[in-house]
Amino acid sequence: MKLTFPALFGRIAFSALAALIGIAFALPLLWFVFAPFNARAELGLAVPDPWTLGNFMTVFGNSFAMQALWNSFIQAAGGVILVGAAATLAAYALSRSSIPGKGAVTYILLLFSSVVSGSAAMVPIFLIISSAGLMDTHIAVILTFAGGLLPTAMFILRDFIDGIPKSYEESAMVAGASPVQAFFDVALPVIRPGIVVIVVWSFVNIWGSFLIPFILLRSSQNMPASVAIYSFYSEAGTPVVTLLAAYALIYSLPVVALYLFVSWKFGFRFFGGIKA
Amino acid sequence: VDLDITCRCVIGGVNSATAEWIEESVIPAFEAANPDINVTLNQFGGEDAQLTQQLALDFSTGAGPDISGFDGFLIPSFAEGGLLKSLDELIGEDYANWEGWDHISPGIRSILSYEGETYGVGLGTDVRMVFVRSDLLDEAGIDADGWQPSSWTDLLDAARKLKEAGVEFPLQLNAGVAMGEATTMQGYWMALLGTGEAVTDADGKYIVSSPGILDTLELYKTIYVDEALGDQRAQMLADGRNRSFANFRDGKTAMLVEGDWFYRSVTAPGAEFEVADRDEVMSWKKMPAQEPGAGWNGQDFVSISGGTGYVINPNTEHPQEAWKFLSFMMSQEQMTAFQDYQPGIRSRSDVPIPDSPFLTETSQALLPLTTARPNDANYNAVSQEIQRMTEAVVSGELSPEEAMAQYKAAVVSIVGEENTVSL
């Protein structure tokens, strides 16, 4: 396409700026390309010499840390399913029903959750879980995360659903579908991209979170990776950088994979439903 | 009967030796002897403080492992909050009659005691000293083998010489908030004891203003601000401790005050901060008092010890079985077995230190000199104020006087005016 000089220049400048920002975002992660393969601890960016998989070997040998990855997965998957399902139902109800007072609910819950996400609320949560006899179980972690993440998930998802025309469900109902049928046949597929955002967001949150599992879990066979990563600290209390880098790399892969998968499969958008 | 034991230990991770010992030696042997008791080890991978939080929550609700690893200096605050029961109350006779007490010195026993009651059994203790790089000292013209500093001045003079010889940060005395308790124990205490003072006086009141504190802070100022004999940045960064280790490894630091584990595990072969040809280039010196004889208790040299041990959950359903296991674990036989996993200074005098000349020497030389932190529920909070005070000086932000004034105000508000004293 032929363009005038200023227009061409503008385009190039835009692209260059975008690329530059992208690179700037990538730089801090560069270290992870090298450090895990380096035999010697380096905080600096250094091409490993020689390359080694030894760190990974050590990490794989740490059965606690490996088990922890699986635990993380159980907790994150469980939490995500719960958050996804409960938030979808609730956000849908808040958007589509005429329950009184639904307008401000999400705002208020959001504020409440801002208090509860801090460390001060760990004690009541601990007390609740322990009086329910759920201490040291995956389900305790899953429930607690679900509760904590729900207000935000509902807030985001409700925005999303509000943006989708009601005539989808209306037409289904006129055609004879019950509200539940309309929800599953029509509404759910349409709001899927929004649910996907919630799923990724809550997965990432649970996957990386330390405090809650740490407060609610006790036995080593239940601890998630966010806790296990501290086992790569020395007796003196300082991190063993090489192992940590190797473990961090393994620990990061699932979230990246999840993101790539869902954004390829479902798209990743906040508003507007499926492209009609 | 099922028993749970938790320690901050992970096979293949932090304190791997402890975990291996319990898993491979203690539990099988115990279960063989007591077929009706089933013991499970929970490896805890978090940080010390995190284990503390867990235990506090658990013990307050009646949950938690039956036996747990425990840092001695936390005994007072747990005991005061009713989160621990003394062994006397919990076990009674069996505890009192345990053979092990005959082999554990009162000093070490006191680490896990508070107000005369014993709450747990110590596993071992540690001592602190000055580690030196003989090769660097030699290069700077100091005869490393023969040299033993007898005053702060000696220490500083050596540092100056080293500096001239091109050693970037000759002396490391921990300071700052980021290193946490490592600042208080390996840094502040080691200096303060040299002035003849301690954090509390004989009555247990906190000393909040004294010449000793000032001198200590002046020492910090000399090292880090006035003469740049130490790595000022490392004291302030979150990974400062690692940096100090790396400095030592890389020959940028020649004298470093640390505990015995520095030799045992930090610089050991295969570790991250492995010092090549360790036994050639590395040795240790006693920490001198400010002036000979001016140290704590009138000593020429000082050291301080902490210690960890194991406590029994106050709410355990099976206190007797738990005690059975704990005492079995602390038996001479098992503790000796532990030495195979990781040699160290053990609480029992009848457990020999295996062929580790380093540990044998240091324990012989330093255990007689050492002291321990005060058994006080507020110590933890005060310790943080100490770290803050050192950081203020080391960063050059406050003068020693100002820093001490700030410390005073803070400690008064923590423990109350009546529990403080100015000298």
Added chain:
Amino acid sequence: MASVEFENVTKRFGDFTAVGDVSFDIGDGEFVCLLGPSGCGKTTSLRMIAGLETPTAGKIRIGGEEVGHLHPKDRNIAMVFQDYALYPHMNLADNIAYPLKVRGEALEKRHARAREVADVLKIGHLMDRLPSQISGGQQQRTSLARALVYPAKVYLFDEPLSNLDAKLRLEARGFLNHLQRDMGMTAVYVTHDQAEAMALATRIAVMDHGSIVQYASPIEIYRRPATTFVANFVGNPPMNLVAVEAMQAEGKLQLRAKGLAIEGLPMTEAIAAALAAGGGLTLGVRPEHLAVVAPDAANAITAPLFANENMGPESLVTIDRGESARVTARIFTDDHLELGERVTLGFAPGHVHLFDGKGLRIPAAGE
């Protein structure tokens, strides 16, 4: 098939009355068009029949039975939505067959039936596409197909052809017309296009501001519009309305306005009453009843030519009486007229409509 009755139905949104106290009946098998300008309450009325909107007051009956308590799904209604409301994640086959799916039909059977309807609407070859992959007109027909795929008591259409081009629209109109006559379906059809309403309806309900202004057969509405609003709204181009001064002379009516003088209309009692009530009269003449005549003809309006639009067989000749008071004639000629030239449009007195000061029709003599 079933009848539909509105009894004093009112729908308010907050303070705003979208439909006000409307009563009318739709007979079984009737095809009624709701015709009116944007925002007059057409969609709202339709949605109340479907149960998607709850009347604030009044009753709606379908087949004689009050339906206030019935959920939309239980009313057995078919509806075409203004915005199609096609399900973006289903292909056309599934979209069209959806009503059958919720009725529990087997997959094959319902797809066969969907295909049948789609074929009639000429979208049978697109059954595998998603709604996003077809054109606007095809989407509209899909929506239509979905409504027609199952037998319903009442069919509701909300501007179902608005997005089709003239040709397709005409075709679809013919199809609906036929369907209604074949199946005898009861249909309520919303449109703002009066030609469509004329062509399809058995009766037209002309709405304005939430009320029904006239409810009658198309020809009645065309011939005897009840108000100036109806007169103006129905007919393309709309009826010319001219405010006139009325005088009575020798038992006859005289009308005067700028460029216009009509003498000798028959005087009736109704006219006399309207005159007595005051407020002036309005004269209405349909464009197709006007012709270009000699400048001195009687019963004529003269003004400069404003526009002359040739539309194939016919032309629209508009003259401008000033202040935007324009009169348009629809004539079958393509005489050349110069813009600005004075043109005289004449009409037969029998084709004249009269409205009183309130805009209500004054019945012609003998009506």
Added chain:
Amino acid sequence: MASVEFENVTKRFGDFTAVGDVSFDIGDGEFVCLLGPSGCGKTTSLRMIAGLETPTAGKIRIGGEEVGHLHPKDRNIAMVFQDYALYPHMNLADNIAYPLKVRGEALEKRHARAREVADVLKIGHLMDRLPSQISGGQQQRTSLARALVYPAKVYLFDEPLSNLDAKLRLEARGFLNHLQRDMGMTAVYVTHDQAEAMALATRIAVMDHGSIVQYASPIEIYRRPATTFVANFVGNPPMNLVAVEAMQAEGKLQLRAKGLAIEGLPMTEAIAAALAAGGGLTLGVRPEHLAVVAPDAANAITAPLFANENMGPESLVTIDRGESARVTARIFTDDHLELGERVTLGFAPGHVHLFDGKGLRIPAAGE
């Protein structure tokens, strides 16, 4: 004002050719309508003029200058979008004045100018409202005003009246007509409504599948459609096309088809050539040239009545010759005809159009 030229312009989307090798000129001051069915490439052509789409091949000139390298904002073009594209957050004044704002006009000056244009379009009193607070028709006029507020070289209209109801559409049409004659603006106007094209254009370009099928004046297109496609597309309802068998008898042409027999049409060389080429002939008669006649009349088509749509002054009478071959007449009567009854529609031989086997017009004698 400026002329616009297309020289072998092609636009492909991927494999799909939306506009294929189109060349035509629009004279300075001309008002050209692009007319054609949905998807034929009208919008695409317009967008290429505006610079919103880049031709795959070929050149576009505005005022004689090639504009391929110019960004839309530098082409000095005014455009009305199909969906208005009014900015919902600006009031009408700001919306209309926006092109002046980006040209750096002072606030007062631009608002004064916006007001002027708005007044002409009768939306002057709404200047403080937001687009959401005005009716569809007013929105459309706002969009129009925004295009007309500044002097542009070429005005582009993409179905600017499609969303208006009949009455408003007519009004706006009149206004545009006037404007064009007053200002002599060069305009390209996209529509799929042939009546609109007829009424407005100086020339019409009938498009189909990305090509221009006929480019001529409205009356020419109406009277002498170049192909069956044009014949079918222009005219409302469209021309009736009947495939006929042609025979030559005594120097005259005879046409036969089901229910139809025409004798004695003059034979021309062109017809002879078409017959020789084979492929059959197509007979075209416009609905307005048909009338209900006696069953035994000559030059007539007979079939059962399929639909009879009354549209006010006139009716559309459709008969069905089977297999969807329908013939529609547009008649000024409202005789009652029964559905299914056999109806005969007659016409004058002079009103007949003939097309050859390829659908191309066979010139009538003397054309």
Added chain:
Amino acid sequence: MTTEPLATSPKRRVRNFALLSNRAGATFLTPAGLLVSIFVIVPFFWVIFVSFTNRTLLGRTALNPEFVGLANYLSLFDPATFFQRGQFGFSLILTTQFVLASALVGQALLGLLLAWLIQTVPPWIKRITETFVIAAWILPEVVIGFAWFAFLDRDAGTLNMLLTSIGLPEGDFLLQQPFWVIVVFNTWRGAAFSMMLFNSAFSSIPPSYFQAADVAGASSWQKFRDIGLPLIRGHIVTDLILITMWTFNTFTPFLLTNGGPSYRTELVSIYNYRVAFQDFQFGKGAAVAVIMMLINLAFALVYLSIGRKKTAPRT
């Protein structure tokens, strides 16, 4: 609230017919309602209650906390120490600056810029940029903490290597500009969310709006200012509410600076952690949490009132 269709339709429907009956709605709300009640609402009130007691985790008041009225709040606002480093006031001011700089200016503005930029750049640049920006958002925080630590290392960190290679002086960032480090860090970490949200918002604007402006002669900047920005105002409010809250509560900078040096990066969340989990003073920690919530509320109200015209609650 913020997704009103951009279409110019005058209809904003209030219905008493609802797609979901109240009963069905209540059923749909039940699972979330239960979870939220137990894990958010109950703890919330517990926190409020505890903020009026001197409850601690260890020591005497662990088992027998006393009601102390406003003492916790008063001690936080003790004028003698309020502004001292390591005290509440210092943290509060620091956090406010941090939120303004890293959430409002950093994340929201950078997110906006990115969202706008990637509308127009070639798809492959868009994809790459998006991927890195989002990677920064989804990676676990411990991992991120380390990566940055290595990135900023004075001696051999990636950043200093870069600076030296282009002839600029090295920086000792963590020590000299710790505040700006965590600001940049948090911007880096969180910009993805704003970017994605604004990206969705922009793509929900009909393209003809921009084309109309193009034809009218508007430049890229004019289009952004006059059309893009005003039309996504509602989304901006949503975004600001969320990222402000998240930034107030973020703990991740702790992994980078430990709150130091000398408390110069001790955000309120870190302060709160120290009070509650290192000093074990739950009463005081709870008071901090309550104050933070009030500040969040204030921010949210400001955003809502600024964005009000476009965000009238949709009922």
